[in-house]
Amino acid sequence: MLDAAVQCFWSRGYEATSIRDLIANTGLTGASLYNAFGDKRAFYQRALDHYVEGSIGERMRRCETLEPREAIESFFAEIVKRSLDDTEHKGCMLVNAALDVTSHDPAFQEVVAGVLLRIEEFFLHNVRQGQADGSVTTSLAAEDLARHLVGILMGVRVLARVRPDRALLEGAVRPALALLAAEKPGAS
Known part of the structure; x- marks a missing residue:
């Protein structure tokens, strides 16, 4: 049910997704939806959380098992692949939320900012580890x-x-990854 809600919100956006759309795509009745989630906003919050954990969170967990530099490179390789495989051009639901919802909802702005901070912390951890190992x-x-x-x-x-x-x-990612490269001893 949450997967269906994610797909619905992700393809249409928060504003354009109606309760009727959610009922049609999740199989819930109106009463069930309201009993389980309260309202559309709360349902969107749960769907966004589900997306973040299943997509971004899962990617970070997979990459945590790699060497620091490889973790960052693998993270971006998956992002590029996922972006190219997105035939509907839905983009990232988190980015869509940042553009669609946060301008008029300070609570959602905090949610999105929190996820972006989590991603930044993932990168920071790997950069620090990479700096430590050279x-x-x-x-x-x-x-x-x-x-x-x-x-x-x-x-x-x-x-x-x-x-x-x-x-x-790839042209946007390549210079960022090159920027990470440690200088070789004796290079000038």
């Missing part, structure tokens, strides 16, 4: 690199909605 440059602050990676991630996901072109998306 696989990531120490010429830039770990915090700045992590924030840069979040910015690249958001840019790629927005670009993918309107221009899901492999060269464009």
